[in-house]
Amino acid sequence: MDARIRSELTGFIVDNYLFGDVSRTPAVDESLVEGGVVDSTGILELIEFLESQFGIEVSETETVPENLDTIARMTRFVLGKQHVLETA
Known part of the structure; x- marks a missing residue:
């Protein structure tokens, strides 16, 4: 599940902020703000x-x-939020 979420987040970031330039894809633990993404x-x-x-x-x-x-933080956040929804 977390690999799917991470992949979707990465795809969204590459498509919307890096205009498809996969060579600039940030590492999973790289700050998106500090990296200027x-x-x-x-x-x-x-x-x-x-x-x-x-x-x-x-x-x-x-x-x-x-x-x-x-x-990585967004992936954990989404997983945590989804877990709360599933147990509610």
Whole structure:
């Protein structure tokens, strides 16, 4: 499951922020903000993607680097949110 989520996140980032340039694909633990891949507007677009693609809701208090700054962190965040939905 996490490989699928990671792959979808990576694809979205490459398509929408790197304009298909796979040679610039960030490592899973590379900061998207510090690496210049996304800015504050890009984070909002990422949140919209996470919500629509993975059926989760991202609250304002969850929009922190610990959840959204790397592909690995976003993958863990999505998995955690989906787990909560499954057990609710």
